[in-house]
Amino acid sequence: AQSVTQLGSHVSVSEGALVLLRCNYSSSVPPYLFWYVQYPNQGLQLLLKYTSAATLVKGINGFEAEFKKSETSFHLTKPSAHMSDAAEYFCAVSDRDGYNKLIFGAGTRLAVHP
């Protein structure tokens, strides 16, 4: 069975500081991995995805994530946080069984302070 663990339910950074949101996965097959962002009272927006191509994936809004098979990790980073980055971030793994069901992590709330 697949699972996703997001370390840290809350992360707080200063504006301009590095953002690092951690995600570890468990999968019996080569995974597809996703990061989504959710702003208050809104649906989820895809930030980036890994689907067995390049291990370093660049997404929107300056975010990127690196797939590390040996560490079963897919951490999300951004070099310099902006106030508008404050949101909930979800890591997800796809079971790739034909329906591409997503298994979500518990989410990490990112706060950015001046």
Place this chain on the structure above:
Amino acid sequence: GAVVSQHPSRVICKSGTSVKIECRSLDFQATTMFWYRQFPKKSLMLMATSNEGSKATYEQGVEKDKFLINHASLTLSTLTVTSAHPEDSSFYICSAIGKNTDTQYFGPGTRLTVL
């Protein structure tokens, strides 16, 4: 990117009534749509998976007679919460995935409040 809409964005209803939520893929044909429920400050819980023209597949613990899902066309799926009760109050989010793609695109969600 692909656009998915939901209607209504917010609904308040009385206990015992039924509520229908629509999910539409606006610029692509959705072979599969998913319905999620999200509790405050929690992650998304998959309720069911629906494919166009066939019965929905419900996750364990989700009552299919309570949450009726219809996927009548490649651009529309509906979720009907029947005989709603206050415990059904939640944020319901749909997503859609097109043919030969691997990415779910999410709707903006529907906030249901049952009084």
